[in-house]
Amino acid sequence: MLTRGKSPDREDYAWIIDYLPYGSSVDSKPSYQKKPLVQAVGEKHFVLMELVPKENTVPQIESRVYIGEGDRDVIDHVKHRVGFKDLSHGSQLELPYMLEKMVLLDEQRFVDFFNDAHPITNRLHMLELLPGIGKKLMWAIIDERKKGTFTSLKELHGRIGGLHSPEKIISNRIIDELKDDNIKYRLFTIPPRRPKQE
Numbered sequence: 001m002l003t004r005g006k007s008p009d010r011e012d013y014a015w016i017i018d019y020l021p022y023g024s025s026v027d028s029k030p031s032y033q034k035k036p037l038v039q040a041v042g043e044k045h046f047v048l049m050e051l052v053p054k055e056n057t058v059p060q061i062e063s064r065v066y067i068g069e070g071d072r073d074v075i076d077h078v079k080h081r082v083g084f085k086d087l088s089h090g091s092q093l094e095l096p097y098m099l100e101k102m103v104l105l106d107e108q109r110f111v112d113f114f115n116d117a118h119p120i121t122n123r124l125h126m127l128e129l130l131p132g133i134g135k136k137l138m139w140a141i142i143d144e145r146k147k148g149t150f151t152s153l154k155e156l157h158g159r160i161g162g163l164h165s166p167e168k169i170i171s172n173r174i175i176d177e178l179k180d181d182n183i184k185y186r187l188f189t190i191p192p193r194r195p196k197q198e
Contacts, residue, residue, distance in 0.1 A: 013044075016065060017091040018094060039082070039087055049081050051075045051079060059074050111152060114141060127142075
């Protein structure tokens with residue numbers, strides 16, 4: 001799925017990638033005035049965000065938290081969306097592992113991507129946007145799926161020689177999209193919100 005134009009960026013669940021007991025390091029307030037913050041990645045569109053946990057709550061890294069409408073157990077409110085460069089060092093280290101875990105937990109979505117991927121232009125196929133997939137691997141995937149759709153990432157790996165760790169390939173693509181606000185094609189994320197023009 002290539003995301004074009006406006007897309008709802010509502011996330012109902014997020015995965016925690018860092019807990020900052022003294023808030024953001026770029027916050028100029030004295031430490032005694034700072035409130036704890038959580039950095040997290042959204043489950044649906046992989047939106048990076050900072051969340052404010054409820055008082056006396058210490059959210060655990062790699063835990064899934066509800067951030068949608070209504071009552072929330074752990075999170076008081078979503079503070080704002082952030083960019084990759086705004087993430088703490090800990091978050092940047094944790095993110096690739098978290099994304100791989102999220103891909104495996106929502107495996108069918110990504111198996112469907114390999115089954116449904118199609119050309120974007122006469123010269124470029126969606127599969128070629130994945131790191132490490134060139135023309136040769138792209139054709140191997142297309143030829144193999146003609147014999148029958150893929151049913152799991154493990155099966156995909158087994159049927160395509162040279163396609164190692166599909167979850168890592170997808171995770172790396174998501175990171176590429178999160179790092180580059182102006183990336184031309186988005187397979188799994190949505191563009192950052194642009195500041196309103198005066």
